Amino acid sequence: MSYLAIRLITGMRADIVAQLWLINSCIYCLMLLFLQVISIKDIIRPPKKETFNDVYIVYELMDTDLHHIIRSDQPLRDDHCQYFLYQLLRGLKYVHSANVLHRDLKPTSLLLNANCDLKIADFGLARTTSETDFMTEYVVTRLYRAPELLLNCSEYTAAIDMWSVGCIFGEIMTREPLFPGKDYVHQLRLITEVAMVLHNI
Template sequence: MNRYRILGRIGDGAYGSVVLAIKLDSGEKVAIKKMKRKCHSWEEAMNLREVKSLKKLSHQNVVKLKEVIRENETLFFVFEHMKENLYQLVKERYERGEKSLPEPALKEIVIQILQGLAYMHKHGFFHRDLKPENVLCNGTEMVKLGDFGLAREIRSRPPFTDYVSTRWYRAPEVLLHSTNYNSAIDMWAVGCMIPELYTFRPLFPGSSEIDQLFKVCALLGTPTESQWPDGYQLASKMHFKFPQFNNSSLNQLLIQASPEAVKLVNLLLQWNPARRPSAQQALK
């Protein structure tokens, strides 16, 4: 760590704190994540989920892990520094009195998120914790996926932990405690984030898992059993009954969005994960 000078604190995550630092020999700014859990060996460090995923991924829309430092059993991850996250970018605009992101800038952001996801999914990973706070940006023209504490290799076997991703962006199959979900959960999260970029409000701000499902039903309408048989099976295991709602149109919510954008959001927010487009398909 003596090759870096700490400039200040950026934030705290569930797994550790992040500081802004400067590399002394090059003057380059970096973000250094200090992990909370102690790490007793290099082997243990190299097996951490975040290290494994980021060491394998190299793409212009995925944040770069520059190095891993282990000092006195504490692990530090050195990342390229990005100015802010998508949540902060939206919040700044909102506080300036803007009502929405202009569609060209919004499209640029979404394309870059999808490119990062298409690359990750192709290489056998899904993110599992996609939300505006984990999309890092330097303005709208440079966007990268970050914070891979929860990233998981698609090849690793279910059952997966059922507690992932901030509730508001969580796919219905995860809310219903499915343990064999796949990369379609990332696509649902994108479907939740796009409307937020238009309205500056979260689409489904549920206060609990049940409230979350309730809010999704209220907007998308209740799924039928033929639409999503697996969902009904999961729900009955949990003794959950889908509340009855008709579909209320996304068009009314996304008045300022182009028909193509509304169509994409409708496709991404399919109850049945098998019906959601892949990141590659969504880019088309």
């Protein structure tokens, strides 16, 4: 017997942004069928479109997310960290091979079960690399944002997801954010300071 999780998303009727995020997330989760990508089992629609406000999405059951593991007192051995990173890179390689950028990788978007199996979730900001209008949109939670995004570069590549992976891995190892910037300027300064140290080694 397999167990499922049901996610309730409320207030959809009045929130156009939430509607677009939901549609986008569902499209990519249904399109990217892979072991390290969360799978949608069903979408429970409202009985009448006139009363449409809440949506129930049925996912495969996962126990927690990486953020909760990092913030917990649970010890993490090196093999835990390596296994998390391996699965994240394996899943992301598949996502990128489909010409998709996730654009919002962070510990809360990486789900885990009791066997330490990891699945990438939250594809609400994902876009294909063939789309030409995605470059100006909001992308990536600040702590995991690549320098080119902090500098408002007009174009970027899959490297922005890889930067996020590096930040996440550093956070797994230290149990603290790698670049805990208080704002965009502080974030960029912290990155620059580390880059200068590495350059001088």
